Amino acid sequence: MPDKLKEREPLWREEFSVFKADERYVNRRQLAKFLTLGSLGMFAGNLWILVRGWFRKAPEFARSVVAKAGEIPIGGVKLFQYPKEGEQCIMVRTAEDSYVAYSQKCTHLSCAVYYEHELNRLECPCHQGYFSIHDGSVLQGPPTRPLPRVVLERKGEDLIAIRMEPEA
Amino acid sequence: MPNHSNPQQNRGLTAIDAVTSLLVMVLIVQIWLLSATLDNYLAGHTEAALPAAIVSGLLCATCFALYRFVRHVDREARG
Numbered sequence: 218m219p220d221k222l223k224e225r226e227p228l229w230r231e232e233f234s235v236f237k238a239d240e241r242y243v244n245r246r247q248l249a250k251f252l253t254l255g256s257l258g259m260f261a262g263n264l265w266i267l268v269r270g271w272f273r274k275a276p277e278f279a280r281s282v283v284a285k286a287g288e289i290p291i292g293g294v295k296l297f298q299y300p301k302e303g304e305q306c307i308m309v310r311t312a313e314d315s316y317v318a319y320s321q322k323c324t325h326l327s328c329a330v331y332y333e334h335e336l337n338r339l340e341c342p343c344h345q346g347y348f349s350i351h352d353g354s355v356l357q358g359p360p361t362r363p364l365p366r367v368v369l370e371r372k373g374e375d376l377i378a379i380r381m382e383p384e385a
Numbered sequence: 386m387p388n389h390s391n392p393q394q395n396r397g398l399t400a401i402d403a404v405t406s407l408l409v410m411v412l413i414v415q416i417w418l419l420s421a422t423l424d425n426y427l428a429g430h431t432e433a434a435l436p437a438a439i440v441s442g443l444l445c446a447t448c449f450a451l452y453r454f455v456r457h458v459d460r461e462a463r464g
Contacts, residue, residue, distance in 0.1 A: 245401045249455040252408040256448035259415035263434070263441040266422050270431030324427075362428040383429025 276300075278380040283318070283367075284308060286374045294332045296321065299367055299378045306367050307332065307339070308376070309350060316376055318367035319353045325360040339364065397462025404451050404458075411444050411451075418444075 283297040283306075295308045297318075308318040309332050319339065321329050328343035338356060339348040346358030353364035370377045422437040 245398070245405060246455060246459050249401070249405055249408055249452050252405070252412050253448045253452040255412050256408070256415055256445045259412070259419050260438075260441045260445040262419045263422055263438040266419075266426050267434040267438045270426060270434045273431065361424055 276381075278378075280370075281378050282375045283369075283378045284316075284376040286314075286316075286371065286376060292334050297378075300381060305329065306378075308367075308369075309339075311337075311350060316369055316371075317350060318369055318378065319348070319364040320367070320381070322364075323360060324355075324362040324364060325358070330364065394462045397458045400458050401455050404455050408448055408451055411448055415441055415444050 278300045281299055283299060284295050289295045289308070289310045291310050291312060293310055297306055297308060298304055299306050299318075305321040306318055307321045307330065308316060310316050319330075323330050323341035323343065323346055325341065325344060325346050328341050330339045330341045330346075330348060332338075332350070333340045337350050339350060339353075340346070341348075341358065341360065344359050346360040347356040348354065348360070348364050349356055353366050355361065355363060366382045367378045368380050368382055370379050418437050418441055422433055425431075425433045
């Protein structure tokens with residue numbers, strides 16, 4: 218009886234009957250399968266963006282008086298919320314009769330940007346992202362997209378925010 | 386125990402390794418494509434979405450063809 222037991226394959230080999238060469242094959246095949254499914258996922262992501270783009274509605278923005286002309290000095294800033302409560306924006310008076318306004322949320326990781334008067338640019342202090350004060354484009358740093366611009370209209374002494382470009 | 390390290394199997398493994406490398410490269414291109422399209426979409430530009438989806442679909446089809454090739458080689462090499 219003990220001799221018979223010796224002749225038999227060990228129990229672990231019966232239960233895990235995978236040869237090394239076969240195992241390498243299985244691993245490679247499974248990796249190829251995983252990569253192919255990953256590729257399918259990427260394609261699905263692109264399709265999702267395409268469909269979202271097709272069904273994207275142009276948002277409607279309310280007109281809102283955000284400041285009075287002359288309320289802030291040249292080179293000064295004013296913070297306001299637009300288009301909704303809690304969506305912080307920054308307005309800068311760049312010249313006697315020139316005002317610009319942008320979303321204050323950095324397009325990198327949403328830190329609040331501030332106006333750097335000496336260098337005439339907007340700066341994100343979290344990762345040193347810099348934006349042009351003229352059009353909100355990225356000058357330097359990790360952000361890849363410009364700051365959404367608040368389009369302003371002047372009516373008498375009122376500075377009115379009419380929409381965001383591109384939509385926030 | 387049968388010998389699993391014959392030349393045919395080794396050739397098969399080399400072919401599968403080559404195809405896996407190609408799959409990795411295709412996937413990297415697709416990841417780049419998706420991140421670029423998403424970045425454009427978030428910036429309000431949707432013009433790039435259609436060409437990106439078409440190219441991504443073609444790359445995905447390439448991946449499936451390569452995967453079929455892996456299965457075919459695998460089956461042949463192992464008998």
